[in-house]
Amino acid sequence: AAVLLRCLGSLLCLWALRLPAGPSAAARGLDVASYRERVRAMFYHAYEHYLESAFPYDELRPLTCDGQDTWGSFSLTLIDALDTLLILGNVSEFQRVVSVLQEGVDFDIDVNASVFETNIRVVGGLLSAHLLSRKAGVHVEAGWPCSGPLLRMAEEAARKLLPAFQTPTGMPYGTVNLLHGVNPGETPVTCTAGIGTFIVEFATLSHLTGDPVFEDVARKALKALWKNRSDIGLVGNHIDVITAKWVAQDAGIGAGVDSYFEYLVKGAILLQDKELMSMFLEYNKAIKNYTKFDDWYLWVQMYKGTVSMPVFQSLEAYWPGLQSLIGDVDNAMRTFLNYYTVWKQFGGLPEFYNIPQGYTVDKREGYPLRPELIESAMYLYRATRDPTLLELGRDAVESIEKISKVDCGFATIKDLRDHRLDNRMESFFLAETIKYLYLLFDPDNFIHNDGSDFDVVVTPYGECVLNAGGYIFNTEAHPIDPAALHCCRKRKEEQWEVEDLMREFYSLKKTKKFTLRRPSDPGEGESAKDPEDAEKAGEKRRENSEKSSHSLLSCPSQSFNSKLAVLGQVFLDNT
Numbered sequence: 001a002a003v004l005l006r007c008l009g010s011l012l013c014l015w016a017l018r019l020p021a022g023p024s025a026a027a028r029g030l031d032v033a034s035y036r037e038r039v040r041a042m043f044y045h046a047y048e049h050y051l052e053s054a055f056p057y058d059e060l061r062p063l064t065c066d067g068q069d070t071w072g073s074f075s076l077t078l079i080d081a082l083d084t085l086l087i088l089g090n091v092s093e094f095q096r097v098v099s100v101l102q103e104g105v106d107f108d109i110d111v112n113a114s115v116f117e118t119n120i121r122v123v124g125g126l127l128s129a130h131l132l133s134r135k136a137g138v139h140v141e142a143g144w145p146c147s148g149p150l151l152r153m154a155e156e157a158a159r160k161l162l163p164a165f166q167t168p169t170g171m172p173y174g175t176v177n178l179l180h181g182v183n184p185g186e187t188p189v190t191c192t193a194g195i196g197t198f199i200v201e202f203a204t205l206s207h208l209t210g211d212p213v214f215e216d217v218a219r220k221a222l223k224a225l226w227k228n229r230s231d232i233g234l235v236g237n238h239i240d241v242i243t244a245k246w247v248a249q250d251a252g253i254g255a256g257v258d259s260y261f262e263y264l265v266k267g268a269i270l271l272q273d274k275e276l277m278s279m280f281l282e283y284n285k286a287i288k289n290y291t292k293f294d295d296w297y298l299w300v301q302m303y304k305g306t307v308s309m310p311v312f313q314s315l316e317a318y319w320p321g322l323q324s325l326i327g328d329v330d331n332a333m334r335t336f337l338n339y340y341t342v343w344k345q346f347g348g349l350p351e352f353y354n355i356p357q358g359y360t361v362d363k364r365e366g367y368p369l370r371p372e373l374i375e376s377a378m379y380l381y382r383a384t385r386d387p388t389l390l391e392l393g394r395d396a397v398e399s400i401e402k403i404s405k406v407d408c409g410f411a412t413i414k415d416l417r418d419h420r421l422d423n424r425m426e427s428f429f430l431a432e433t434i435k436y437l438y439l440l441f442d443p444d445n446f447i448h449n450d451g452s453d454f455d456v457v458v459t460p461y462g463e464c465v466l467n468a469g470g471y472i473f474n475t476e477a478h479p480i481d482p483a484a485l486h487c488c489r490k491r492k493e494e495q496w497e498v499e500d501l502m503r504e505f506y507s508l509k510k511t512k513k514f515t516l517r518r519p520s521d522p523g524e525g526e527s528a529k530d531p532e533d534a535e536k537a538g539e540k541r542r543e544n545s546e547k548s549s550h551s552l553l554s555c556p557s558q559s560f561n562s563k564l565a566v567l568g569q570v571f572l573d574n575t
Contacts, residue, residue, distance in 0.1 A: 196260030
């Protein structure tokens with residue numbers, strides 16, 4: 001009950017509560033059920049063609065009806081789409097895919113992988129699927145959710161990323177070789193979002209497995225960014241992880257920075273962490289002071305606050321949704337409506353939009369079916385019931401089907417001006433865009449649970465409340481049940497306390513010394529060999545556990561020629 005109350009008390013559960021309805025969608029002639037079914041059909045058109053034409057490659061190439069590996073050769077679309085299957089109610093396919101992934105995915109491969117993308121898509125997708133497995137009818141092993149094959153896969157993938165965090169600052173490299181670690185000569189320049197987008201997945205891993213290393217490295221990297229903010233409270237978008245010197249000093253809320261701010265808020269909610277929330281609120285003040293103009297957010301020089309790029313980027317469209325999570329709904333709606341006008345102008349959001357000119361930016365006219373504006377609409381509709389938000393969903397369905405749909409799936413829109421297409425369907429289309437659209441049109445989905453329904457699960461550590469709502473989406477839209485973090489709270493320190501009590505009990509019952517071995521901590525040396533040493537060691541651990549267990553966070557970066565590189569003047573886009 002305490003866990004349930006904790007979950008229901010979180011900010012995220014507040015937006016999930018069913019609020020009084022405003023003007024009905026029907027009053028504007030929008031058939032919600034019909035659009036929900038159209039979104040479902042969109043999913044299966046893309047998903048089935050991925051299975052037929054692209055699996056086991058990472059992504060579908062919809063114009064040529066074949067596949068390609070993009071982020072590491074993980075059958076990435078299958079992992080990314082897994083929890084969407086359950087949200088659409090397809091438990092049988094969810095169960096089948098779980099078996100396929102267990103048999104077919106191998107992380108012990110000689111592949112250079114993006115630390116950021118592997119975390120949000122692979123680790124996040126596997127963690128979400130693990131926590132939803134029981135709800136999907138998968139036979140879970142004893143000890144679930146504190147153990148299970150998908151959890152072990154997520155942990156294995158995350159451990160492959162840990163070498164990237166071994167830097168003087170604790171901020172990670174952007175790329176790691178899954179077999180050999182960080183390559184010699186790897187660039188030390190990483191984007192800010194890459195350094196601040198681990199706390200959700202890594203803290204969840206630490207709480208479920210009992211190994212604090214994941215949360216520790218995530219917090220360390222996150223705090224390193226905080227430490228290196230400018231005097232006016234802003235951060236740039238690329239930093240050298242060795243020297244902590246800012247390489248690109250443009251500050252904003254979009255590409256290269258975005259999910260850092262997102263994870264401060266979501267990490268604060270997930271972990272009930274006041275420090276993370278206070279960090280975000282301080283950033284929020286600086287963002288409002290220096291980057292906000294007429295409910296738009298511009299790019300400014302991080303040390304001076306002077307405008308450097310008067311552009312809106314499509315990735316910034318997550319911001320109204322994030323504002324809704326901290327209760328700033330009025331400002332969120334005003335900014336959302338600005339972004340919606342751009343969608344109406346082009347039938348999608350161009351990657352860059354010049355605000356003063358009211359038009360696209362050269363070589364940034366594309367729309368790769370990104371989810372961010374739809375994501376904000378979903379959050380804000382839960383908070384306001386404003387039918388305008390459903391109208392965005394309607395427009396998204398109509399635009400994507402008209403412009404992007406092809407025989408083998410949905411293709412990236414290369415240019416919104418003439419609707420030319422590109423031969424790629426990113427995995428986030430099924431993980432995020434379709435998911436948020438479906439949830440916008442499905443008010444009774446289990447994801448929107450207001451706490452009136454829940455499951456009680458017996459774990460090795462006692463009873464645990466799950467599926468009560470308040471799901472926290474990682475930045476790839478993989479939902480994490482916050483209550484699950486309290487199911488496996490028996491940490492090693494607590495286990496050692498029990499062992500110490502057992503040792504003391506046996507020492508009273510027996511005349512000879514009783515030795516109970518336990519694994520040593522990294523750098524701690526051998527375990528105690530007798531009850532007296534064990535008691536001292538136990539006291540030391542208890543003292544340490546009473547101190548703040550919070551450490552630091554980190555985020556990955558992408559290659560220089562990536563389309564997410566913010567400034568062409570700084571990072572040449574060779575594509």
